[in-house]
Amino acid sequence: MNQAEVSKLISQLRITMRPNKRHLKNSEGPEGRLLKLRKTVTALVKHERIELFYNRADEARGYAELLISNAIRYGDRHKATMELADYWLLEKQLVHKLFKVLVPRYENFSSSYTRMLKAPRDYPGIYYKKSVLEFRGNPFPALVPDYTQNRNLLHNVLLDEARKEFRREQLAKMANKFAAETAAPPALATQENDAGN
CATH class of the missing domain: 1.10.287 (Helix Hairpins)
Known part of the structure; x- marks a missing residue:
């Protein structure tokens, strides 16, 4: 999919996206950065909880939210939504998971579909903020105790x-x-x- 087709998909989204102020660098340029984000969104849909660096998690969270909100709003019969799911999910069997598992789970949600928590840092070592990005209602044990x-x-x-x-x-x-x-x-x-x- 070339850059013109990607911009066509992004312009059709109904939810506004914040401009990217992170200045994330990638040795492969913008295409490599997008590929990294696509891998992150794919891993999030596949595993429902992932641990990664804060900046990438924050940006991937927005794309995952948009993907699920469009899937809920338009369903699997909408061509642009299917193209969007096909673009962001590198493993094609996850498209079925998106529409058959995640959409029914979140169709009555009034809050965000994802949650991001701070992960403990590795000590000693170089300090990079790490976080855990997860879908709400996932089958795993809760990370935050219920007080x-x-x-x-x-x-x-x-x-x-x-x-x-x-x-x-x-x-x-x-x-x-x-x-x-x-x-x-x-x-x-x-x-x-x-x-x-």
Whole structure:
């Protein structure tokens, strides 16, 4: 696919792309840079979680988001969407995964389809920011622990105390009601005896 056809595909996208300010260099020029991005998007669709350098992950994330959003919007019958999927996915069996697995997973999503997290750096060594790029809802274990059920968080402690206080009030009401009921039957029994005589 030559450069003119690539620009034709990019101009038909409905979502605006940020201009590239990264100044990423490649020994093979712009074609080599695009090939690297295509390999990254292909690996992301194939594995659903990849670890790579931050700059490339940030740029590939935008293209993966555009690919999925167009696949959701137009479906597999749209010629330009199929050309776009054919261009970005180097392994052609992943086109089926895009439309049969990822589109049904994300068609009701209101947030982004991908998530990018910082990866730990290798020490000692040259510092390059690394990140993990993944699709949301992937089958792998979560990278970020879920702290919402931590009992020591302030809002959880306050909710627990409010729950205990509510239970105490309910038990006090039940005790008062029971005490009133146990005191009432002798009075009712004398009234019934008086009514019978």
